[in-house]
Amino acid sequence: MAAIVNKGSWVQIYQVILPAGQRAPQVPDDTGRVPLELRTKGFLLEDGRPGEEVMITTYTGRRLKGILEEPAPVYQHKFGRPLPELLLIGKELRAILTEGVEDSAG
Amino acid sequence: MPADDYQAVMARKNQIMKKAVGLDYSRFSRSEIAFDYGRMMAEVGYSLAEIIKIQQATGVGNTPLLELKNLTALVRKIAPRGKGARIFLKDEAANPSGSFKARRAAVSVYHAEKNGYDGVVAATSGNYGAAVASQAAMRNLKCIIVQEVFDRQGQGQPEILEKGRKCEAYGAEVLQLSVGPELFYTFLRVLEETGYFNASLYTPFGIAGVETLGAEIATQLRARGEREADAVVITHAGGGNLTGTARGLIKANSGKTKIIGASVDLSGLHMASDRDFNRKSFTTGHTGFGVPFASWPDRADVPRNAARALRYIDRYVTVKQGEVFYLTEALAQLEGLERGPAGNTSLAAAFALAQTMEQGQIIVVQETEYTGAGKHPLAQLNFARENGIRVERGNPDLEKAGESVIIPERPEQIKARELDLDRIKLSYLKNILKNTGVKKIEGEDLVFLAEEIKKSIAEVRAMLNRLP
Numbered sequence: 001m002a003a004i005v006n007k008g009s010w011v012q013i014y015q016v017i018l019p020a021g022q023r024a025p026q027v028p029d030d031t032g033r034v035p036l037e038l039r040t041k042g043f044l045l046e047d048g049r050p051g052e053e054v055m056i057t058t059y060t061g062r063r064l065k066g067i068l069e070e071p072a073p074v075y076q077h078k079f080g081r082p083l084p085e086l087l088l089i090g091k092e093l094r095a096i097l098t099e100g101v102e103d104s105a106g
Numbered sequence: 107m108p109a110d111d112y113q114a115v116m117a118r119k120n121q122i123m124k125k126a127v128g129l130d131y132s133r134f135s136r137s138e139i140a141f142d143y144g145r146m147m148a149e150v151g152y153s154l155a156e157i158i159k160i161q162q163a164t165g166v167g168n169t170p171l172l173e174l175k176n177l178t179a180l181v182r183k184i185a186p187r188g189k190g191a192r193i194f195l196k197d198e199a200a201n202p203s204g205s206f207k208a209r210r211a212a213v214s215v216y217h218a219e220k221n222g223y224d225g226v227v228a229a230t231s232g233n234y235g236a237a238v239a240s241q242a243a244m245r246n247l248k249c250i251i252v253q254e255v256f257d258r259q260g261q262g263q264p265e266i267l268e269k270g271r272k273c274e275a276y277g278a279e280v281l282q283l284s285v286g287p288e289l290f291y292t293f294l295r296v297l298e299e300t301g302y303f304n305a306s307l308y309t310p311f312g313i314a315g316v317e318t319l320g321a322e323i324a325t326q327l328r329a330r331g332e333r334e335a336d337a338v339v340i341t342h343a344g345g346g347n348l349t350g351t352a353r354g355l356i357k358a359n360s361g362k363t364k365i366i367g368a369s370v371d372l373s374g375l376h377m378a379s380d381r382d383f384n385r386k387s388f389t390t391g392h393t394g395f396g397v398p399f400a401s402w403p404d405r406a407d408v409p410r411n412a413a414r415a416l417r418y419i420d421r422y423v424t425v426k427q428g429e430v431f432y433l434t435e436a437l438a439q440l441e442g443l444e445r446g447p448a449g450n451t452s453l454a455a456a457f458a459l460a461q462t463m464e465q466g467q468i469i470v471v472q473e474t475e476y477t478g479a480g481k482h483p484l485a486q487l488n489f490a491r492e493n494g495i496r497v498e499r500g501n502p503d504l505e506k507a508g509e510s511v512i513i514p515e516r517p518e519q520i521k522a523r524e525l526d527l528d529r530i531k532l533s534y535l536k537n538i539l540k541n542t543g544v545k546k547i548e549g550e551d552l553v554f555l556a557e558e559i560k561k562s563i564a565e566v567r568a569m570l571n572r573l574p
Contacts, residue, residue: 017292024112024286027288028376031285036292037260037283038281038282038292039282039283042279058279060225060278061248062300075271077268077271079482083497086431086435086513089439090435090439093180096517097179097180
């Protein structure tokens with residue numbers, strides 16, 4: 001069983017806003033087949049475990065109910081690896097800029 | 107308690123909006139089709155002088171106008187003899203929240219505070235969220251941002267994840283949704299529940315906020331003894347950036363400047379598709395917003411969109427994703443300015459357009475945006491690759507959105523591809539007929555439509571006759 005997350009912890013919750021089949025009529029098929037989901041963060045109002053329904057207070061002070069997903073939710077986005085497709089652009093452009101210009105150091 | 111299923115909430119849209127914007131749009135209505143745009147902007151918005159004061163109070167605007175000398179030199183290396191306009195860049199990343207959107211937010215949040223709202227809500231996956239959150243923090247209002255972030259697998263678009271983080275950094279509550287246009291439904295429910303102000307991107311306040319950007323371009327050039335800008339290139343999505351900038355230029359007596367819209371070409375990707383969502387490397391400034399908003403502005407979250415691009419646009423060009431990444435790299439490497447990729451859409455277009463202009467002419471790129479984890483070429487290209495997109499160097503003409511991102515091999519390959527504005531204007535007219543159900547257009551409706559698409563009445567008549 002998942003560990004207890006203490007009251008007051010900063011957590012992420014999950015809700016289904018519109019189940020599949022009750023979505024807006026204009027959505028394409030692939031979107032209509034899946035629910036509209038919401039994730040948001042806040043402070044846990046009572047102790048709870050991931051997967052349980054809990055209540056949070058959001059940063060603006062609203063109370064929202066949802067399934068406890070992640071305690072201390074991580075910001076996953078990053079820069080990632082350097083890419084060879086970008087690495088040479090600066091050198092190539094410098095070479096074009098200095099084409100035909102005397103090398104003053106030489 | 108009123109019902110909260112999709113249809114029931116959407117049916118209450120107008121009454122929710124009236125309360126949340128504090129504005130009765132019906133008083134500008136003239137007919138099923140026509141409304142008094144000029145009067146709406148004049149009466150509801152603020153004057154340029156007032157906006158300057160409002161923005162100064164929170165440190166917004168008056169951003170540097172930088173001449174990109176190395177990029178101009180590069181343009182002249184590859185352009186025909188005598189060609190190669192000077193490229194200037196308005197460094198909007200210098201605004202408090204890191205983008206020009208601070209200008210829009212400044213006026214909306216000021217207006218909300220003045221009218222006694224406790225908080226502001228905005229439906230946006232873009233830089234506007236951070237802008238509203240930052241302004242709300244300064245004015246002691248609460249702030250809720252509703253974003254479209256995840257696909258069904260819970261995989262977030264890196265750029266939007268970063269924008270969400272930034273909103274949270276300013277103390278906003280961020281509601282992060284999976285893909286779908288029902289973001290608007292969620293937004294309406296939040297407005298109804300909280301009674302907060304709808305800091306829509308598309309109110310007269312928001313659009314008037316951008317006018318200072320256009321005006322600054324004119325006055326900053328003038329103050330340096332430069333000629334009037336020959337062209338201003340504007341990244342185009344919802345139309346507010348273009349509309350506000352063009353109006354500001356006109357107000358600052360730079361009405362001869364050509365207004366060129368630029369969008370990233372994402373043709374072939376469906377904007378409401380869960381599958382396509384994470385197959386794009388740009389989440390704004392693209393044709394998926396630019397074309398539909400130009401041809402039907404009133405699809406926005408207010409009854410009458412104050413952003414009406416076809417009233418002002420002279421040319422509309424597209425660039426490829428790979429070209430924008432290339433120019434983003436060039437801006438960092440040659441000009442020492444590391445900025446976010448989406449804001450460099452207009453830069454990529456200007457780089458191509460400058461090659462067709464005389465050396466004495468001036469082309470202005472009117473924005474940059476901040477960069478950071480997620481909002482960066484590396485982040486986007488690594489993410490694209492993880493999602494099965496081919497990333498390679500080659501001929502950007504062969505790039506196909508959703509399948510490949512092709513980084514040019516040489517600067518000469520970068521193009522500004524002309525979109526047929528007349529086709530978009532025609533589709534605007536089609537949408538008017540379809541959405542209002544009006545069969546015969548005459549009198550003041552004709553005058554209105556001529557203003558809407560910047561054509562003569564005779565031309566509008568001829569275009570209407572060509573419709574089935």
